[in-house]
Amino acid sequence: MFKSIYNWIDERLDITPLWRDVADHEVPEHVNPAHHFSAFVYCFGGLTFFITVIQILSGMFLTMYYVPDVIHAYASVDYLQHQIPFGKIVRGMHHFGASLVIVMMFLHTLRVFFTGSYKAPREMNWVVGMLIFFIMLGLGFTGYLLPWDNKAYFATKVGVEIAASVPYIGDYIASFLYGGDIVGAQTLTRFFAIHVFFLPGALIAMLAAHFIMIRRQGISGPL
Amino acid sequence: MAHGHKSDEKVVYVGDSRVKKSGRIDGTPPDYTAFPGKSEAFIPNFLLKEWMVGCVVLVGFLVWVMAEAAPLGYPADPTNASFIPMPDWYFLFLYQFLKYPYVSQDYVLLGTIGVPAIMFGALLLAPFLDTGKERRFYRRPIASSLMLLSLAAVTYLTVVSWSHYQDQLEEKGIVPEHHERAEKVREALERGEERPSFLKTDATPALIEADDPAFSIVEAQCISCHAADLGGGAGPSLIGIGNRLSSEEIAEIITHGTEGGMPAFEGMISDEEITQISEWLAKQTQS
Numbered sequence: 001m002f003k004s005i006y007n008w009i010d011e012r013l014d015i016t017p018l019w020r021d022v023a024d025h026e027v028p029e030h031v032n033p034a035h036h037f038s039a040f041v042y043c044f045g046g047l048t049f050f051i052t053v054i055q056i057l058s059g060m061f062l063t064m065y066y067v068p069d070v071i072h073a074y075a076s077v078d079y080l081q082h083q084i085p086f087g088k089i090v091r092g093m094h095h096f097g098a099s100l101v102i103v104m105m106f107l108h109t110l111r112v113f114f115t116g117s118y119k120a121p122r123e124m125n126w127v128v129g130m131l132i133f134f135i136m137l138g139l140g141f142t143g144y145l146l147p148w149d150n151k152a153y154f155a156t157k158v159g160v161e162i163a164a165s166v167p168y169i170g171d172y173i174a175s176f177l178y179g180g181d182i183v184g185a186q187t188l189t190r191f192f193a194i195h196v197f198f199l200p201g202a203l204i205a206m207l208a209a210h211f212i213m214i215r216r217q218g219i220s221g222p223l
Numbered sequence: 224m225a226h227g228h229k230s231d232e233k234v235v236y237v238g239d240s241r242v243k244k245s246g247r248i249d250g251t252p253p254d255y256t257a258f259p260g261k262s263e264a265f266i267p268n269f270l271l272k273e274w275m276v277g278c279v280v281l282v283g284f285l286v287w288v289m290a291e292a293a294p295l296g297y298p299a300d301p302t303n304a305s306f307i308p309m310p311d312w313y314f315l316f317l318y319q320f321l322k323y324p325y326v327s328q329d330y331v332l333l334g335t336i337g338v339p340a341i342m343f344g345a346l347l348l349a350p351f352l353d354t355g356k357e358r359r360f361y362r363r364p365i366a367s368s369l370m371l372l373s374l375a376a377v378t379y380l381t382v383v384s385w386s387h388y389q390d391q392l393e394e395k396g397i398v399p400e401h402h403e404r405a406e407k408v409r410e411a412l413e414r415g416e417e418r419p420s421f422l423k424t425d426a427t428p429a430l431i432e433a434d435d436p437a438f439s440i441v442e443a444q445c446i447s448c449h450a451a452d453l454g455g456g457a458g459p460s461l462i463g464i465g466n467r468l469s470s471e472e473i474a475e476i477i478t479h480g481t482e483g484g485m486p487a488f489e490g491m492i493s494d495e496e497i498t499q500i501s502e503w504l505a506k507q508t509q510s
């Protein structure tokens with residue numbers, strides 16, 4: 001049954017090479033923790049991806065209830081956390097996952113750094129990785145404002161004030177982020193848009209580039 | 224011009240389309256025969272083990288999430304001047320760094336773009352700065368020690384920032400808002416009350432005994448300055464005035480006015496009316 005559907009599609013689209021490219025490859029001994037326990041450091045990239053997927057999924061569920069305006073934002077977060085079944089789990093996953101993904105990404109970066117895997121021919125993948133790093137920090141910064149409690153409000157205020165002290169472009173950055181002169185209604189809608197559309201879009205594009213490069217080049221060899 | 228499949232042609236198109244035929248014709252990915260040791264197929268062997276690890280991680284994560292609720296403080300209040308701003312923990316090192324002399328105030332340039340730009344720039348361009356062939360970290364003393372040094376610095380700054388924050392809280396006797404809030408919710412629920420919302424309602428609290436005849440005098444004389452709901456306009460809000468002033472004091476203000484702009488009503492309305500209004504206003508208390 002599945003086989004014949006697969007064959008039907010494969011006849012038309014020739015998808016076998018496609019999924020082979022994705023999945024059909026060998027895992028060499030030096031990155032396999034089953035052979036050398038210390039190879040667990042090679043798992044951090046995969047774990048980062050795992051948590052990233054959790055972030056995207058839990059975030060999608062959060063937007064079903066979250067209302068990005070100054071009057072309702074706080075109440076909607078409170079409501080979805082305490083009144084919606086599993087709301088506590090969904091918000092908890094997104095909140096703590098945001099920290100966990102940073103930790104995992106950090107460990108992954110250190111693994112790549114200390115195994116010298118960023119060296120030729122993998123320079124571009126390292127640069128893409130650093131861009132992912134910045135995108136992640138951007139997601140953390142913009143997401144922090146969304147619950148619209150005092151902690152969110154004042155951290156964002158200080159953050160944007162710091163950005164505003166950059167010469168020449170500081171004022172532009174600040175008015176781009178504020179959408180006005182203060183942290184207010186415009187800031188919240190902006191941060192929401194950046195947090196759920198712009199940065200995740202960029203993140204997915206960068207992850208695609210990251211993974212394509214890994215498949216092209218293979219994992220770096222043993223030390 | 225038709226595209227024949229001549230072998231000397233540089234670009235070969237697939238069928239009648241404009242899609243270039245891929246160079247990797249059989250679609251076989253590079254293999255790992257170059258690596259020593261036992262390699263293992265990604266699917267299904269390795270992936271299965273990976274998923275098992277993934278499940279363990281997920282269960283651990285869920286336990287954490289269920290044990291601890293994501294924090295939420297009080298609703299943002301831009302006029303709150305005493306709130307100590309704190310970014311999320313992974314920004315603390317930068318936040319702390321910017322507090323040091325030579326990277327703040329007159330030198331803030333150095334702090335906001337100088338040092339961070341160099342550090343993050345170097346990290347971004349690491350492959351082009353460290354171009355040697357050697358990959359083992361102990362054979363790359365400069366790169367490795369720079370990274371270890373940065374790690375130590377970031378850890379140090381984060382710890383200092385956090386303990387400084389804790390000290391501040393203790394000094395000022397502040398309980399972080401999300402703890403205080405959680406505690407209040409717990410107490411309210413224990414008393415069997417509704418879950419408190421902590422939102423400031425914009426609606427002005429209802430007046431007490433609004434059907435009292437005194438209110439019609441107030442409506443005639445006072446609302447041009449104190450607003451129809453007595454929420455304040457040119458004159459201050461009179462809601463909750465009974466908490467601060469007695470009926471005698473209010474009568475005194477109404478009779479003689481104040482220097483701050485409250486007109487004297489002596490002779491404009493009768494003393495009896497003033498007493499009536501004062502007694503009614505004195506009842507306007509708020510919890």
Ligand code: HEM
Pocket residue numbers: 041042043044045046048049050052105108109111112117118122125126127128129130131132133207210214218219220
């Ligand atoms: C969302 C964030 C990221 C995800 C999901 C991710 C995922 C992965 C995965 C699954 C691998 C395969 C090897 C492994 O698991 O260790 C990998 C390799 C790699 N990553 Fe990342 N990564 C992320 C961020 C980064 C960052 C921040 C950097 C560094 C700046 C980076 C640089 C690299 C490089 C250079 C490789 C190739 C390593 C080698 O061939 O040995 N990645 N990444």
